[in-house]
Amino acid sequence: MADPAASGSVDKSVQVKLVLLGEAAVGKSSVVLRFVSNEFQANKEPTIGAAFLTQKCRLEDRVLRYEIWDTAGQERFHSLAPMYYRNAQAAVVVYDVTKATSLEKAKSWVKELQRQANPNIVIALAGNKVDLVQASASSPGAPSSSESEDEADDATATPGENPGSSEPESLRQVPREEAQAYATEAGLLFFETSAKTGEGIVDIFTEIAKKIPIEHILAATRGAGGRPGAAGGRAGSQQEGAVNLDATAKPKDACNC
């Protein structure tokens, strides 16, 4: 552990590839933009059309560096490349609480992940657009739940059950309990979120961070040529055999020696 470059955990963040899935227009990109721009307030807007977005997430003494992949529309005609799932350690499957079919679609994505992806992948189900079904007065009440819990299930008792529920709640097509029950059964983290208000967004990523087997990733990175994420290899690229084309190519351009 004397060699800081070799220890990985000390000053290098753990890289985690996270993929987004969900039906079109449920707000996948908005969820990520909300998450990423929250911490980068002062910075320029994240580039649309970036290969992937990155965001750090602090967790006790560890820093996770999420490498977040958007589908780039390739899911629309069932043309998502296998490369998309490869090495993903986490997935956020998004549906729209005002659209019942989007939960069905989310379920099929979860199946697809279980079929295609790394068996240890941490999957979170996010019911987005929850702002649309909250009476505006009550909106700040529900969330802010999951700060330190393992699961966020007991926090918001029943935002949808208020008898006086006015028009907003009638937009809801997916009862929270139904989605929660499915998530529990399928072993998923579950959140209701609003990319618009920010509700629940950071929670998704911190809860995923808690559940990710970091030690496992570190071990794999140091071990036999495994790359944590796509560009991966930040920590792992130096080891025998594995090559990071950019890393090696660039100094060469720069100093020409």
Add this chain to the structure above:
Amino acid sequence: MNDEEDATFDIIVLGTGLTESIAAAALSKAGFNVAHLDRNEYYGSGEASLSFDEFIKWQDKPQPFIRGASRSGDSIEQARAYSISLSPSLIPSTGPLIDALVASGVSRYGGFRLIERVCVYEASGIVKPVPGSKEDIFKDKDISLLDKRRLMRFLMFTAGDFEDKKELEGHADSPFPEFLKTVFSLNEEMTDAITYALAYCLSPTDPTLPALHRLRRYLRSAGRYGASPFLVGHYGSSGEIAQGFCRTAAVSGAVYILGRSVNEETISSDHQHVIQLNNFYGRLTASLVIHGSSSATLHAAVVPPPQALSAPFSASSPNYPVARGVAIIDRPLSLGVPATQFVEGEEAADAPPPPVLDTAVVVFPPGSLPNGGSSTAPATALVVGEGTMSCPKGKWISTPTSTPPTPRARPPAPDPRTLYQPGALPDARAVLQPYLDAVLALASPSHDADATQPPTPLFSTFYVQTPHSYVSGAPSTDDEPGAREHLAPVPLPPVFPLPDAGDAAAVHAESLFWEAVRVLMSARGGGEGEEIKSMWPPMESREEEEEDFS
């Protein structure tokens, strides 16, 4: 768009092979509205990386250019953990493909690994590591001092500007092995090693100049990422790389539709191409269509690669069938003494040597197998293991390949458009089984005490890939309205020198790109829009990445 609506694009690209995928990514990044289609459910067309089950499915379905398949085994454990390449190849560390990967940012999607060992199989039945550096040559005790001097002289010559050197005079077209023997007085053994394991010639009659061009590129590739000049991509290499370029295209807005074939293609009254897909309601319209080499029929203006670059990539690529094999084995190869480690950087200098070989190439010069094998054609066997993410732990995929010359298969003047005449197909199993057996005999002894026998493959298959029976719609259609807006790359031959297929695809993609830009710009009436100066615009998201890094 959804599948019920008609949609209009600047360009429709058919097929997701490496060439088309690189072109699609560049066009999409340049701001053109791209629809990229493939009739297959998977990416990569003829260069795809398939999981084991996908591979079996692929093989069971009639494929345009695949014949005479035979196999043993239909299933394997952890089938999903395999990425079997339909076009196994190496990637030189410098060259058009690496340039495209880095410039496009696609390198960040994929992982790569250095080839650990290249060995040449000698008639005596032993394998010898091919020296990767001057140092290796100096240290080699089997080479006499005189031979070392000759070898060095040849390598210096090749690494330099040989085009105008007197040694080459009158020899540019002579067979490469002859050139090595007569001009550089190299002995048989070294000639074989240079011809087949350094320059990857496909026959003893390969002409000298293209072989020298290749060899120079490979020599210059050594040391960029390590001592070995060659890389192999993770997950079956070319198929995964194609996916990376497709993702890059999608990120820039390209629309992807896989698993639908073209039902009908028509030209509208305003010279637009209208494509109707099967099982897809909406029609796709574009002013330009690129037909990938795997899409069958067409009347397209064939875009040749730029002349200056064509020599290194296609001149020696024969347009005759290739015998391919895939075998899954559960023991690593043991290829003699460890060569000098590929690590040059200080960081990794003290890394322990790999316990077992993960990646290797075994080269069989013609006549090197005492019993069986071809006396006129070489064969290669690429072996990849877990480190390439192409198979599970403890398994290796070996892909023997040979291009046995067949009667009248070699046209006097190679014309890529020549229709291959079937009827003289080699029997893939007969051609390759001896080579596979020789590879298996190189496997490390099993831990089981009584198992001194070579391993039996868990799975093996052999098949023949024929050149594209590609009939170009006579170039005389130039005057026909609309015909000009229909492009296709010169179809790549089925086999290249092992390290050249990807570079050839990149070169072809670049000429396709520029031709497409020219046509699209003139369709727009010129003037409008910015001029496109480079195939890959500088990347913007770079700084963000670095900042986090430090």
